[in-house]
Amino acid sequence: MQRQATTQQQDRIGSAMLNAVGFAAQQSRIFCAPAKSDTPSFPDSASVALSKLHYMQGFPPPADKQITRAEYLAQFPKTRWAFQHMRELIPSRQIACGRAPVTQLPVSNEQQKAIDALSIELSDGSHITFADFLNLSYADALLIIHKGQVVYQTYPNMAAEQSPHMLWSVTKSFTGLVANMLIMEGELNAESLVTEHIPELAESGWAGATVQQVLDMTADVKYSEVYADGTSDVINYGLSAGITQHPDWTGPASLYQYLPSIGAARAHGEHFVYRTVHSEVLGWIIRRVSGKELAQQIAERIWSKLGAEQDAYILLDGKGTEWAGAGLNASLRDLGRFAEMLRQNGRYNSQQVVPAELIEEIQRGADREAFARFGRAGMDGYSYHNQWWVAHNPDGVFEAMGVHGQLVHVNPGAELSLVRLGSHPIATNDYTYDMTxxxxxxxxxxLRG
Structure with missing residues (x-):
């Protein structure tokens, strides 16, 4: 393994990475649900529409319009272009939609005016319209499906309606589905130890942790995921995975090198702490147990069965390993098909794509008290189970979420599926989730009437 950066180098890299992973130092207070007066100011979303930015246009593009992997997250609004062109910046692996006919999504415009006129009361007593919500959440695209019909779709910031969009941690929920399908098929034991499958982690913080504890993020390792902290471990993760680059980095050059370097913390199973590296370990387990890449598993088990319009793809580190916790890219309408499949207990396109028992297990959730101790803004009453956010409300809501505003919202009780793709200037969803x-x-x- 390559040597780790010195403390002095780490400080310098961390300072640079505060921008390189999309967070400026003065934004750190966002993670503590600050008062409005404490939040940074950004340009109105409509004023920095992608169509006005002219990034990467020309032969060659002007210097101030060029975007590279080293700085695509450096400052808003460069993310608006990058999140729709990630495979042009970073190596990727295809997730094939297959050759089956495209599943049609019927459209009904009857509810559109009512949705546009919707008034939403915020926690401070003020009200916003649905259009305000789209603007304040820096939505790139949004789709609402009710009872199987598209009742609302909008593309305020998309280069093309079917552009694949970066999903960040929505990826985790796909990884969780694949792992649980392997468990239900008897290929993987949820109570087996991580090190039974990945002996390379025997000296790491995952020693003694079970697969289920990784799925629920209650395995405890010495790793911090505080994006606004330039010395946080998430910086090492980002550089090791190739999410971004820095010339001074001399640490691990792949996920397989990086994960064994993470040490132990508290006892496993007692605390929920959200950590992307658990999902990367889960991806490693899936590949080791099944003998297939994660992209192949997602394609064969899910994507090819939806009647999707487009291939999806997943990003890779420098050695060809998928980002199992952050790398998925897909289009809006195909994610709507995915959400509808989940809403209908795993059945879609005249076939059972995901076992109904797995959907029921996700909705059961996990330890709500442990989740509450973690302190997730705007998510009172939730838990985290099998790589999904679970609302524990009467409608049986569960969600996949990613930074910068990515959301797949499944509401079986109201027969509602919602997908939002976004490019919010601040990565954490703490800033917008209560509103959402x-x-x-x-x-x-x-929609219930």
Missing amino acids: RRVTTALADL
Whole structure:
């Protein structure tokens, strides 16, 4: 393994990476649900629409319009272009949609005016419209499906309607589905030890942890995921995985090199702490147990069975290993098909794509008290189970979420599926989730009539 950066180098890299992973130092207070007066100011979303930015246009593009892997996350609004062109910046692996006919999504415009007129009350007592919500959440595209019909779709910031979009941690939920399908088929034991499958982690923090503890993120390792902290371990993860680059980095050059370097913390199974590296370990387990790449598993088990319009793809580290916790890219309408499959207990396109028992298990959730101790803004009453966010509300809501505003919202009780793709200037969803939750609740009430 390559030597780790010195402390002095790490400080310098961390300082640079505060921008390189998309977070400026003055934004750190966002992670503590700050008052509005404490939040940074950004340009209105409509004023920096992708169509106005002219990134990567020309032969060659002007220097100030060029975007590279080393700085695509450096400052907003460069992310608006990057999140729709990730495979042009970083190596990727195809997730094939297959040759089956495209599943049609019927469209009904009857509810569009009512949705546009919806008034949503925020936690401070103020009200916003649905258009305000799209603007404030820096939505690139949004799709609402009710009872199997598209009742609302908008593309305020998309280069093309079917552009694949970076999903960040929505990837985790796909990885969780594949792992649980392997468990249900008897190829993987949820209570087996991580090190039974990955002996390379025997001296790491995952020693003694079970697969289920990794799925629920209750395995405890010495790793911090505080994006606004330039010395956080997430910086090492980003550089090792190739999410970004820095010339001073001399640490691990792949996920397989990086993961064994993470040490132990508290006892496993007692604390929920959200850590992307658990999902990377889960991806490693899937590949080792099944003998297949994660992209192949997602394609064979899920994507090719949806009647998708487009291939999806997943990003790779420098050695060809998929980012199992962050690398998926897919289009809006195909994610709508995915959400509808989940809403219908795993059945879609005249076949059972995901076992109904698995959907029921996800909805059961996990330890809500442990989740509450973690302190996730705007998510009172939730838990995290099998790489999904679980609301524990009467409608049986569960969600996949990714930074910068990515959301797959499944509401079986209201027969509602919602997908939002975004490029919010601040990565953490803590800044917008309370608003988003109030909007999805108001939508469910409206569509129920």
